[in-house]
Amino acid sequence: MALNEREEExxxxxxxxxxxxxxxxxxHTYIKENPECAHRLQELKRTVTIVQGTSHVWAPETxxxxxxxxxxxxxxxxxxxxxxxxxxxxxxxxxxxxxxASSVLFAWNDQSGAEMTVTxxxxxxxxxxxxxxxxxxxxxxxxxxxxxxxxxxxxxxNVNGDLTVINGxxxxxxxxxxxxxxxxxxxxxxxxxxxxKRISQEAWHMDDDEAA
Amino acid sequence: xxxxVKRLVKEVKKDGDQDAFRELVDLYKDKVYQxxxxxxxNAYEAQDMAQEAFLRAYANxxxxxxxxxxxxxxxxxxxxxxxxxxxxxxxxxxxxxxIPGAEGLDGYSxxxxxxxxxxxxxxxxxxxxxxxxxxLKLPPKYRTAIVLRYIEDLSIQEISDILELPENTxxxxxxxxxxxxxxxxxxx
Numbered sequence: 001m002a003l004n005e006r007e008e009e010x011x012x013x014x015x016x017x018x019x020x021x022x023x024x025x026x027x028h029t030y031i032k033e034n035p036e037c038a039h040r041l042q043e044l045k046r047t048v049t050i051v052q053g054t055s056h057v058w059a060p061e062t063x064x065x066x067x068x069x070x071x072x073x074x075x076x077x078x079x080x081x082x083x084x085x086x087x088x089x090x091x092x093x094x095x096x097x098x099x100x101a102s103s104v105l106f107a108w109n110d111q112s113g114a115e116m117t118v119t120x121x122x123x124x125x126x127x128x129x130x131x132x133x134x135x136x137x138x139x140x141x142x143x144x145x146x147x148x149x150x151x152x153x154x155x156x157x158n159v160n161g162d163l164t165v166i167n168g169x170x171x172x173x174x175x176x177x178x179x180x181x182x183x184x185x186x187x188x189x190x191x192x193x194x195x196x197k198r199i200s201q202e203a204w205h206m207d208d209d210e211a212a
Numbered sequence: 213x214x215x216x217v218k219r220l221v222k223e224v225k226k227d228g229d230q231d232a233f234r235e236l237v238d239l240y241k242d243k244v245y246q247x248x249x250x251x252x253x254n255a256y257e258a259q260d261m262a263q264e265a266f267l268r269a270y271a272n273x274x275x276x277x278x279x280x281x282x283x284x285x286x287x288x289x290x291x292x293x294x295x296x297x298x299x300x301x302x303x304x305x306x307x308x309x310x311i312p313g314a315e316g317l318d319g320y321s322x323x324x325x326x327x328x329x330x331x332x333x334x335x336x337x338x339x340x341x342x343x344x345x346x347x348l349k350l351p352p353k354y355r356t357a358i359v360l361r362y363i364e365d366l367s368i369q370e371i372s373d374i375l376e377l378p379e380n381t382x383x384x385x386x387x388x389x390x391x392x393x394x395x396x397x398x399x400x
Contacts (some may be wrong), residue, residue, distance in 0.1 A: 002354075008391075012383075012387045012390070016368070018384075023261050038398070040314070043397070047393045047394045047397055048388060048390065050342075050397070051343055051347075051358065051362040051393060052362050052365070053339075054339075054340060054343045054344075054363060056242070056246060056363075057242075057245065057249045057250075057255075057258075058246075059241040059242050059244075059245035060255075063241050063245065063320050064234060064237045067237055067263050067266050067267065068230065068233075068234055068237075069272060070263065070267055070329060071230055149260070166249070187235050
């Protein structure tokens with residue numbers, strides 16, 4: 001059942017749909033008179049139908065997951081990253097709050113229950129570490145601010161500045177005097193407030209210094 | 213569909229967005245796997261080829277020209293990988309070969325059940341076997357043309373884009389493949 005080259009070519013072109021109407025007509029007429037050609041056409045058409053009708057195969061269920069596992073890790077987009085890129089101010093603010101809170105709380109935990117500390121002019125005061133008390137004798141004057149942590153303060157003399165008592169209590173004798181403010185800090189919240197005030201005051205003073 | 217694919221590709225290009233890439237994989241995995249399966253002839257290697265194709269697509273997404281169809285580019289990677297594999301390996305795997313790690317599961321069980329096709333197109337299991345056998349007997353270039361033309365149902369123009377061959381060459385490959393398959397059927 002050998003067909004000539006021309007016939008084979010026509011059949012292929014016909015199957016490919018590459019013939020115009022007049023060519024098709026001629027082809028149909030030709031086919032009717034040449035059963036071998038008609039037979040070949042049928043066979044080829046059937047072949048195509050069978051190949052086209054082959055069941056499709058599907059990728060295994062785990063396919064996507066196993067690809068995702070193989071992808072390089074570092075290019076993985078982090079939701080947090082893109083969010084933070086869009087809200088830099090919020091990130092900065094929350095970072096600041098977290099850092100501030102943790103440092104203040106750390107400082108609070110650090111000093112509560114710890115030894116008494118006295119900062120300022122220590123020369124003219126009696127410091128009693130055993131009883132956790134600081135006494136400013138009647139005829140003495142403390143120059144500048146005095147800060148006492150974890151202890152009581154008995155003021156019989158004078159303080160030329162602010163007196164701050166952290167985690168303790170100030171007692172004022174009638175003869176005693178403090179020229180600045182007396183501040184008592186013994187709650188965590190107050191402690192935070194105290195720090196905030198101090199930091200803002202420092203910032204304020206820094207402004208003053210720069211202006212000066 | 214095209215707009216979705218464009219958007220997903222953009223996201224992958226921009227910062228390697230893996231969620232977007234996952235969607236692309238889900239969209240094309242069956243087609244890519246099918247091309248690979250028909251080209252290499254067994255499920256194990258097909259999965260290997262298809263995965264490799266996607267990994268290369270991800271790694272080389274920069275080189276994809278967005279003015280062209282994504283599927284054309286992806287299928288080109290797939291067919292090139294498969295043709296390379298065919299050149300390197302000597303004997304053909306059989307459809308009867310058991311898939312490693314899956315006892316009793318051979319190539320046939322990877323074929324979907326025929327109820328997914330309209331009734332008049334149902335091809336019996338023997339025919340399935342015959343088609344796969346016939347395709348695997350074809351030289352790689354005819355095999356590629358037949359798989360893309362009749363299994364993936366792509367136009368001659370698309371195939372010529374994928375294979376980077378002139379349309380007439382693709383047509384010739386389809387003709388020769390068709391003819392060889394016809395003879396194969398005649399012998400059964």
